[in-house]
Amino acid sequence: MKRALEEQYGGEEELPQTNPGFNNTPFKFTKYSNAYMLVYIRESDKDKIICNVDEKDIAEHLKIRLKKEQEEEDDKRRYKAQAHLYTIIKVARDEDLLEQIGKDIYFDLVDHDKVRSFRIQKQTPFNDFKEELAKEFGIPVQYQRYWIWAKRQNHTYRPNRPLTPQEEAQPVGQLRDMSNKAHNAELKLFLEVGCGPDLRPIPPPDKTREDIMLFFKLYDPEKGELRYVGRLLVKLSGKPIEYIAKLNQMAGFAPDEEIDLYEEIKFEPCVMCEHLDKRCSFRLSQIEDGDIICFQKSLPIASEEACQYPDVPSFLEYVHNRQVPLVCGDLLNILLSRSKIHTYDDVVERVAHKIGLDDPSKIRLTSHNCYSQQPKPQPIKYRGVETLSEMLVHYNQTSDILYYEVLDIPLPELQGLKNLKVAFHHATKDEVVIHNIRLPKQSTIGDVIDELKTKVELSHPNAELRLLEVFYHKIYKVPEEEKNLGLNNRLIHVYHFSKETAQNQMQVQNFGEPFFLVIHEGETLAEVKLRIQKKLQVSDEEFSKWKFAFMSLGQPEYLQDSDIVFKRFQRRDVYGAWEQYLGLEHSDTSPRRTYVNQ
Incomplete structure (x- = not known):
């Protein structure tokens, strides 16, 4: 019921956070799934419901929308098919320079992507195009003078010279080819208009070579x-x-x-x-x-x-040097106008000042991933970069987003500590509790266990704790004391798995909490299953759906209740989780945990 209600209707699913301790939004991906509905129809109504649909059965608003979409699609197709017959002309005016300089741009004169654009047939004489502009801008043809733009050797782009009367008599396509060596289908012009004392347009003054x-x-x-x-x-x-x-x-x-x-x-x-x-x-x-x-x-x-x-x-x-990063935190967005050459200390001091923090060393910064639109997995180390510019670069792209978090201790001190996420399992399958443990990097495993004992409730004061390294739902290392259990016993890995089909191939996907199990010589699968059910506290109804398989190099060999499990695990040096294990195949009903891949 839970899977039907919560997991089968698409939506978004979160990936685990890859930046421990950083309270950012996890990366989300869209879930795709199928939904099915069983519909009952009266026999007497069958012909009314299971029938052909014609135009009169479609609602009027849907007809209008479908027609509009079809017309737009036809226009796009026609535009693309006729593109070679047209020239794009972009006309910049004083009004564009006045609007953009000091706001959108500071260098050069204009961003041509933001000026008036015209799509004109190549064979149209330029003088005819001037008539069209006279209507568009309200400027008589005799008051118009057009300049060709040119890219200079220093990569600036400036009006280079006015068009001659002979050039204005040419078709716009020929004029474009003459003025633009790149042949990128665009003709860029600057429209010069004289301005009288009353600000009305007048003919531009005569221009000589001088x-x-x-x-x-x-x-x-x-x-x-x-x-x-x-x-x-x-x-x-x-x-x-x-x-x-x-x-x-x-x-x-x-x-x-x-x-x-x-x-x-x-x-x-x-x-x-x-x-x-x-x-x-x-x-x-x-x-x-x-x-x-x-x-x-x-x-x-x-x-x-x-x-x-x-x-x-x-x-x-x-x-030229400044960058305006949006610095994002838990509760606050800060717009910082900072020079790209400003140092790490400059940035954290500015952030600390903005949020009212006395100690800038408690600010930890994280760069932005331009592709996932999320924070990078690893935060910036204390003075790990020299300038703001380095913080904002992701491969060959420059971002304008920087993330910050406020720590409880100074960052240099934190970097001397090791942060561990320990999942504490009781003897039975109770809800796993996650504990964050922070210790000096030179600490031992014993120090970790001692610290954990202060955070958990033990069944009795002398209970012993065991620490296992888990990587992608598999136990990565076997404790030394459990490698040798005698000739009649074997220590085996037990993992949960499900099968998925990708690119027409079956793949095994592990999930959940792995564990060790000691099996005995002559023990059947039926006997092993009883011990597993008791350990995991799974109901009889749910457990009856589980399948058991001997897994070797990722390939399942399904077992019967009468099979002797001990015979499958003949190797005693089970050092790697990837070699052999007992697989429990069932659906994953447990909540997603963010620590499993860390």
């Missing part, structure tokens, strides 16, 4: 914020100082405000942002179309000391 278009970002060192403020068409022979008043106007500063200018050059593999000489011409500074200039107010020395990142280069360096 003119270059620059993009400007403003940095506020007091707030630690970076934002896009616009673009300008400047003369190559001109100097930045000639445009200071215009930049101050764009930033909302006073016309005579002193500002510092920096050129954002690249950000991979490291940030390069250099100071720009305001009195040196753009040509001499090697500034070109699509370059990015960052500027800020000039700060006095006192203000610089008060700001964590006083200038653009230091802020961009911080943004």
Whole structure:
């Protein structure tokens, strides 16, 4: 009844925790099973129930849903079949730069995956596409100027040059092939539109070979914020100082405000942002179309000391190195904006401060497994990694999740101890009780038993305890005192098992609590079964369903009640649990225990 109600309807099942002592959510996997229902039908109603189903028998809301799903599937199929006939055009505008810079991105200008995208037939003339954009954006065709993006040698991606009238007369497919050597079906453009005094669109200014278009970002060192403020068409022979008043106007500063200018050059593999000489011409500074200039107010020395990142280069360096991990614990999620170069001590001190813990050494951290979406099995050792960046890397992926737990003793002290989970079995099959025992690593087995005696209730004060090492439901080592029991006795392993079919092959799966049993010469299986039933306290009804098999190298040989068990176990050196054992085949009705594989 319990299996029918609780285990036969799918859902999720938890795997055992592999990180002892860490209170994290165990890894879950979906259970698949079949459910059967017996339905009784009156003979008189048989023709009404067991009959063909036609369209009039389907509910109207199901018809609508099925039709919608079919149309979506047809659209996807048609989209895929016609993909070679179309070009994807992504158009970035000033509005996109204003929306993304300082929020989604800090380096370069735009994330093209978040800009307006159009699917246009390859044979469509680009001028016709401009008409479509005029309707889409409300910008007359004569006010539009389009720039081709280009990837530079330093891996930055900038508007490179405007399209010529001859190019705009070409089909979009030909234009894509001309501009994009990768042939990845996308044409990326930047739409330049002039802006009048009343903020209405106007035709962009004429551009000669002497003119270059620059993009400007403003940095506020007091707030630690970076934002896009616009673009300008400047003369190559001109100097930045000639445009200071215009930049101050764009930033909302006073016309005579002193500002510092920096050129954002690249950000991979490291940030390069250099100071720009305001009195040196753009040509001499090697500034070109699509370059990015960052500027800020000039700060006095006192203000610089008060700001964590006083200038653009230091802020961009911080943004490049920082990681924002979500640190998860039992009761609290902490959002830490920390630099990837910060040390282990920096991280635990920040976590301890957030949760109000006086001793940061009691914080234990565990990295995140990007594939299972769970904590890694082993926590991070005390100062076992140098930087936050190392904590967040899982193979070739970087996570933004870090787990913490609060210990009752400092982590360095805990690492000097050995934590054991001991399952205490009474003489009969009572409910197993799990005890956590923590002892110095140099402790002996005797120390473990002595510590266990203080935690359990014994049948009498002089009762002796025996410690067995169990691995995957099998006894891994035989105590020395039980290897030699005389010529007429044998010590055998007894394991519970069930059979499972995987990939058309039968496999034996062990479960439950293993134990030793002494068998005697001439003893039949029927006699052995009586002793096993008494030891395990199994009801007659349940025990009658059990099967008994001699297991050798994983292959079962089923036994009859009249078989002499002693004859099957002729070897006396039963050192390995994998060689020979008496198997008890039955269904696993016991609750899942998390310690069995530890």
